Structure formats: C-alpha cells, structure tokens
Amino acid sequence: MRGCEMGRVTRNTAAPLMTACEVSRYLLRCCGSLREFESYMFGSSLFGVGSDFDILIVGPSGEPLSRLKAELRFAANELPLDVLYMLPAEAEATEFVAREGCIALAQLAASSIPRCRFTP
Amino acid sequence: MSWQVNYALENIRKNYGMESAQQISDDAIKITIPNRPEVIAVISAAQLINTEIATQYHSNYPVMDFLCGYRKECAREGGAIKYLESKSIGWGSAGTLGSAIQTGDIKTAAHKDYFFSYRLIRQIRSVSNLNREFDRVFTMTLANGRSVRVGMIMEYEPTADAIRTFWDRFGPINIAWNINPNGNPTPNAIEAGRSLGCEVVKWEELREILQRR
Numbered sequence: 334m335r336g337c338e339m340g341r342v343t344r345n346t347a348a349p350l351m352t353a354c355e356v357s358r359y360l361l362r363c364c365g366s367l368r369e370f371e372s373y374m375f376g377s378s379l380f381g382v383g384s385d386f387d388i389l390i391v392g393p394s395g396e397p398l399s400r401l402k403a404e405l406r407f408a409a410n411e412l413p414l415d416v417l418y419m420l421p422a423e424a425e426a427t428e429f430v431a432r433e434g435c436i437a438l439a440q441l442a443a444s445s446i447p448r449c450r451f452t453p
Numbered sequence: 454m455s456w457q458v459n460y461a462l463e464n465i466r467k468n469y470g471m472e473s474a475q476q477i478s479d480d481a482i483k484i485t486i487p488n489r490p491e492v493i494a495v496i497s498a499a500q501l502i503n504t505e506i507a508t509q510y511h512s513n514y515p516v517m518d519f520l521c522g523y524r525k526e527c528a529r530e531g532g533a534i535k536y537l538e539s540k541s542i543g544w545g546s547a548g549t550l551g552s553a554i555q556t557g558d559i560k561t562a563a564h565k566d567y568f569f570s571y572r573l574i575r576q577i578r579s580v581s582n583l584n585r586e587f588d589r590v591f592t593m594t595l596a597n598g599r600s601v602r603v604g605m606i607m608e609y610e611p612t613a614d615a616i617r618t619f620w621d622r623f624g625p626i627n628i629a630w631n632i633n634p635n636g637n638p639t640p641n642a643i644e645a646g647r648s649l650g651c652e653v654v655k656w657e658e659l660r661e662i663l664q665r666r
Binding site: 350382383384385394398411412413414415417418419420422423426427429 | 456457459460461463464467498523524525546547548551608610612613614615617618639640641642
C-alpha cells in the first residue's frame with residue numbers, strides 16, 4: 334500500500350538490506366571488469382552499520398577504469414556505494430589496505446558467516 | 454518502497470529503535486524521537502539536486518524539514534542550496550541528517566562535509582565576492598579583482614582519480630582544496646592536478662595563495 338497523504342504512515346514493507354557479503358557477491362557477479370582490479374570493502378559497512386558500503390578499487394586508470402566505473406554505476410543504481418579508486422602506487426604509498434583493514438570482496442563473497450560481520 | 458528510503462529508515466532505526474522512523478509518502482519519512490521535535494525528511498536518490506528539483510520536492514512535501522541526497526555522489530547546485538536555506542529546509546547527506554537528528558538543528562543543517570570550510574572562506578576579508586556554484590565548488594573574487602574557482606575535496610586522501618573525476622564532473626578549477634584535515638593528497642593526485650592545470654592544496658597552502666594574490 335502506498336501512502337498519498339502527507340503525514341500518513343504507509344504500510345508497505347521494506348526488502349531486507351544486503352549484508353556486506355551479499356553486496357560483495359553481487360558486485361563480483363555484475364561487474365566483470367573487477368577481475369582486472371583488486372577490490373576490497375572497508376569501514377563501518379563491514380560491521381553492518383553506516384549509511385553506505387565503502388569500496389576500494391586498486392588498479393590501472395584509462396579505459397579499463399572507465400569500463401569498470403560504468404559497470405559499477407549500473408550495479409549501484411539501487412545500492413549506496415562509496416567507491417575509492419587508487420592507482421597501485423597510491424595504494425602502496427598510503428598502505429591503505431592494511432591501515433584501514435580492507436577485506437577483499439572475493440574473501441567476503443566466499444564467507445559463510447551468516448550475518449557477515451568482520452573484525453579486520 | 455524506494456531503495457534509498459529503505460536504507461535511510463534502516464539506519465535511523467538502528468540508532469533510535471523501530472518506532473523512530475516511518476515512511477509517510479514516497480520519498481518522505483517521519484522521524485520521531487522522544488524529547489526531540491518531529492522531523493519530516495525527504496530522501497532523494499538524485500545524482501544532482503538543482504533548483505528545479507529542490508522546488509519540486511518542496512511543492513510535493515510542503516512540511517519538509519530536510520532534503521537528503523542519499524547517494525554519496527549526490528551534488529547540489531548553488532541555486533538549490535539558496536532556495537532550501539531561504540525556506541528554512543536543512544540539506545545534505547545521510548551523515549548530515551544523522552548529525553542533525555542528534556543535535557536537533559534540522560532546519561538549519563547544511564552538508565557537514567563542506568559546512569566548516571565554506572564558512573571559513575566566507576569569513577576571509579580579502580574575498581570581495583563569493584559565488585557558490587555547487588555544494589563543493591565556489592568562485593571567489595579577491596580584493597585585487599582576480600577570480601579563483603575552487604573545488605572542495607573531502608576525501609581523506611585524495612587520489613589522482615578523485616581529482617580527475619572532480620574536474621570532469623564540475624569543470625575546470627584553479628584550486629582543488631583538500632578540506633579533510635586528517636589526510637593528505639597523494640603525489641599522484643598532485644601530479645594529476647598539475648597536468649590539468651590546478652593546484653591540489655591543504656588549508657595552509659590555500660591561505661598562502663590567498664595572501665599573495
């Protein structure tokens with residue numbers, strides 16, 4: 334049922350939100366270009382909190398990156414993603430993966446932990 | 454229920470309980486927390502909120518207190534910001550809404566990523582004119598008549614891609630100002646800025662630039 338009057342609470346129920354593991358599986362399935370990059374999740378989304386999913390992509394710029402961005406844009410049409418793109422040199426210089434406790438999407442996707450909560 | 458309303462409700466309920474947030478109509482939600490004023494927030498999935506979209510939301514939801522652009526990449530045009538502020542409607546990200554719920558300052562809330570930095574610029578005496586084109590882009594005219602277009606970059610450590618993407622989306626800028634106090638732009642980001650024709654700076658460098666121009 335959809336509300337049409339201001340102030341009236343609607344009764345329609347929400348679909349359950351995806352967990353970090355489900356998002357990882359979904360992205361790996363939808364975005365074939367991820368194979369050409371290293372991809373991680375980090376931040377509060379690993380613990381099931383926060384308003385979006387923080388994703389780190391490490392890899393080349395140019396055409397492969399443009400292709401991946403287009404795929405991610407399509408996949409994230411109804412998903413709150415915050416994507417950080419780094420060149421390999423930037424990832425190395427900032428030590429971002431280790432420092433932020435990033436976990437590879439492939440590892441998350443393969444996880445069988447029911448609610449998919451991680452302690453980096 | 455739209456995906457962004459679903460996420461917004463879920464996040465508020467995680468913090469304040471199941472009864473704290475309800476959808477009332479399409480993109481509008483009602484937030485009810487004990488000892489706080491009731492809040493009507495509109496949760497938008499738009500990539501860009503311009504004056505027309507802001508006006509339309511206000512027309513659809515006349516009692517709205519806050520307009521939330523839920524996507525991380527959502528930007529607001531200066532005209533939309535001016536309209537919302539003139540109607541005492543708060544605006545910003547999901548994080549801004551979350552902070553405003555805590556403080557209770559919903560109607561005067563502005564995107565928390567850019568609030569302090571933009572206010573700092575407004576207080577500089579050598580800036581004779583200031584035009585906010587987007588929530589994160591402004592052009593300032595200095596006392597000597599020179600105009601400088603500045604982009605506020607919120608990333609913790611801006612990367613080369615962040616600078617190029619910003620430039621592609623918002624157009625040429627003279628200065629990319631990394632406003633996050635906790636990090637620094639990567640050398641690749643500084644080089645990307647140089648190849649585009651803009652300086653990638655922190656506040657200390659921007660202040661020097663302002664003083665010598």
